[in-house]
Amino acid sequence: MTTRMTVNGISTCQAAGTEKYEKFSFSHKPRKTYIQYDYRDVDGTLFSIVRSTLEECRAKRDEWLLAKGKEEQK
Numbered sequence: 001m002t003t004r005m006t007v008n009g010i011s012t013c014q015a016a017g018t019e020k021y022e023k024f025s026f027s028h029k030p031r032k033t034y035i036q037y038d039y040r041d042v043d044g045t046l047f048s049i050v051r052s053t054l055e056e057c058r059a060k061r062d063e064w065l066l067a068k069g070k071e072e073q074k
Contacts, residue, residue, distance in 0.1 A: 011046055013038035019061075021054060041065070 004012070004022060013020040021037040037057035039047040047064050051057045 011038045011040075011048065013040045013046065016040055016042045016044060021057065037061070041068070 011020075017040070019037065019039045021035050023033055023035055025031050025033045032052075034050050034052060035054050035057050037049050037051070037054070039061050041047065045068070047061050049057050049060050051060065
C-alpha cells in the first residue's frame with residue numbers, strides 16, 4: 001500500500017485541529033475499500049484509525065475526543 005499521508009512512517013497531518021484521510025483497497029477478492037484517517041488534536045496528539053467509511057472514522061474520533069476530555073478533567 002502506498003500512502004500520501006505518511007513520509008518515512010510519520011503522519012503528514014501536522015497542523016493542530018486538522019484531519020487527513022484517503023481511500024485504499026486490498027487486492028484480495030472481493031476488493032474492499034477502506035479509509036485511512038488521521039486527526040491532529042489542538043494539543044498536538046495524533047489520532048489515527050482505519051475503517052470502512054469516513055463517517056465511522058469521524059465517529060471513533062469523536063469518541064476518542066470525549067474520552068480524552070474526561071481524562072483531562074481528572
